[in-house]
Amino acid sequence: MRHLLIDGVVLFNDFVLLYFIALNATYLFLFFVSLIEVLKFVKRTFFSDYEHILASDLTWPISILVPAHNEEKTIVETVRSLQMVNYGEFEVVIINDGSTDRTLRNLVEAFELRRLDKVYRRSIPTKNIRGLYGNLMMPNLIVIDKEKGGKSDALNAGINVAKFPLFCSVDADSIIEENALLRVVKPFMEHPLEMVAVGGIVRIANGCSVHEGRVTDIRLPDSALPIFQVVEYLRAFLTGRIGWSVMRSLLIISGAFGLYKKSEVIEIGGYDSSSDTEDLELVVRLHENCRRKRAKYRIVFVPDPVCWTEVPTNMSVLIRQRNRWHRGLLQSLWRHKAILFNPRFGIIGAFAFPYFLFFETLGPFVELLGYVAVTLSVVLGIINWEFFFLFVALAVFYGVFLSIAAILLEEISFRRYPGWLDLTKLVVYGILENFGYRQILSLSKVQAFWQFLRHRRGWGDMQRGGFRKRGPGAAGAA
């Protein structure tokens, strides 16, 4: 029996080691691809005349869609910030998705809205619309009041009302930077026929000061949990998405901030309400549709249009959020399993899908079982303590290395956290996240896998604190 156990542990250890090498080689590859791209991007951005996009009649007009469910604390501020966006022609469409709080009331009062008899064009089926609101003095603001149908349904209703050829989905608890639309639309200007969707970067607003719908003072959050997420977001966006985008196999555009060609989205029937992560599912379906049509297309990520968002400040909310993200990933991988290793889908089938299946999906299992197996190996005398510590140190150092690499990319390119203290904090938290934080998130992903098998769905509640205000009376608003 003991021999059998030892055999099993040894085999598993071998697998873990090989898995570890393959995973980290992929990460390293993505980092180098991203590094080259970021350096190129910085040069290109120096030569970008955003004022020409702003002034030109040839610039695509954009409909900004903001689904809102019980967002009474932030919705008015969000709309104000969107109204101040630096862009030529745009409209803001807020979709009140069956809120039970004062979301609609606050909007009606703040912007003096009236119920209007606008034509609702049902290009994509949605839940019933209760009313359309507007203010004749602010023709670029429309509020849709509808029965609760979830974020996807709300976005579909927004697409039905949107009058422009491009739409930008923005979360109600997020703030997009003044020039974000000018920056995110640029790929559509460069490749108007091929571009299908563009994602921008999502940064964490916890700790930052917000004044009149603008992030005015960029600071790292005060508590540990959001700082861990800052490091994580930097890693995910700057070394992950840039790399995938360069390889033309970007599968995720954050739901908090993405720009899409409306006709392409309508063609695939809009957002899928049955998915837990509508953003990922939409992008995968767009890829699938374009590949099936054999169309020349592009879905890209650009790192300089910024959307600031609040992240969870307590562990249980964070776990619920990550649980949902992982469940959504599993759903999409399962639904589109035909893409896996299918030559028709090119690099998506050959590299991106296998990566998400073998590393993102199985990674948490391997990681957690790896801890058990390596500990067992010490107990059973397969490896000695010295080797154990070496192995753990290697795993930790690799995690740290990737975080530091992401911080380096940030430092040589965008430098949103300019102070020495912020930089030191990022480095320290980049190290600390490997001791507990990473493991807890892995556990939540394992739990998500179990829930996926049991077909459990749902979003859970995200508690919002509202943005930290600057100026008199700000203390209480943090």
Add this chain to the structure above:
Amino acid sequence: MTQPFVLSTAGVYDLVVNVLWTVSTVFLFLLVVIIVNKAWRESREGFAERRRAEMEPALFRYVMGTEPVEKFIPSGVSRRDWLVLEKVFFDLLRVARGNVNTRAREAFESLGMVDHYAGQLDSRRWWLRAEAAEKLGLMASERPTRRLIEAMTDPIPEVRIRAAQALGGIGTPEALRPLVGALRDAGRWSAIRVGGMLIAAGDDAVDVLLEEFRNLPDAARISAIDIFGRIKSLRACRLLLDLLKDPAPDLRARAAYALGMIGDPTNAGALAGCLGDPEWSVRAMAAKALGRLRETESVPALSAALSDPQWWVRANAAEALRGKGGAGQDALLHVLDSDDPYAAQQSVQMLQESGVLDTFVGMLVSTAAGEQTRALGVMAKLVKLRRIDLLTEVARDHPDRMVRQRLAALLGLPAPVA
């Protein structure tokens, strides 16, 4: 027992140790790079700020005076000082006008900056060539015109665009032809920037565009058509009217739109004819264009377009009617009786958005002969169409009790409380 073939062997132990050393060395290296990069950048910025504060008063005296720039600059300026000087003059160009600008530009020439950047146009690195073209554009010296025209054939689009922009900024007539040529660059991004320069050149650009139009590929023609529209060139109307019959639907649609931008009402007949085009995009653009013309001749055609099978054509036609004053308003009111629910609903939306329905609500309590009857008639049509969201709200919130009562009665709502 299976032999542990990986982890327990000494080779693997060594491998793990080596990898660990490598990773930790790279980690430390990255850390050092981050720190050095940040420190270097901050020191550079600090130096530039200090030197700027030291040199700025003398440079301001130079631009306000008449003496040569060399008298105001300390001898032996370093390369870093040179960049500070350049930045001060560029900042001045941004905010100042007239003589100050001329003096700043003279300084670029006499300090050798123009020649330096003209030489940089030959660099092997594309971003240095683009930077040179960009800066030469800001310096607006005519000296490097020939070099910039050569740069219009650079293999990198960014360099070509910058060179085009520089030529546009210099404003020499020989720059126009290469600029029109630059419209051939694929991509809306290029078209926007080159278009902006040609528009700034105004009527002078129209002649070159008209001459070159037939030689341009379709994508560039679309940009050229937009430029005609934005320059509002009446001389281009003949060509644009011909293009309304072009076999390419994109060209027909853009030509219709450009005719709307030009705004000559004598083109209304031709545009109204386009409302029967087999391509919906052409019909939609024609409707939009008609909305920009100050005429009423097209009202019947636009009213008919409210029943177009395509949503965008209906929406644009309704919007166009909204801008046609009394005649358009009458047409929209007339469409409320239409059998076509789509047309009627578009009319309601336009009448609401233009505030016409609010006027009719006010007329519900009017004492002028016939006004009340007319208002009641319009309200009855809305009730029949079931477009009563706004009316229901007005019946609840209107400050005039009589209006609330009338509307409540029309809508079958309980009588409002006094």
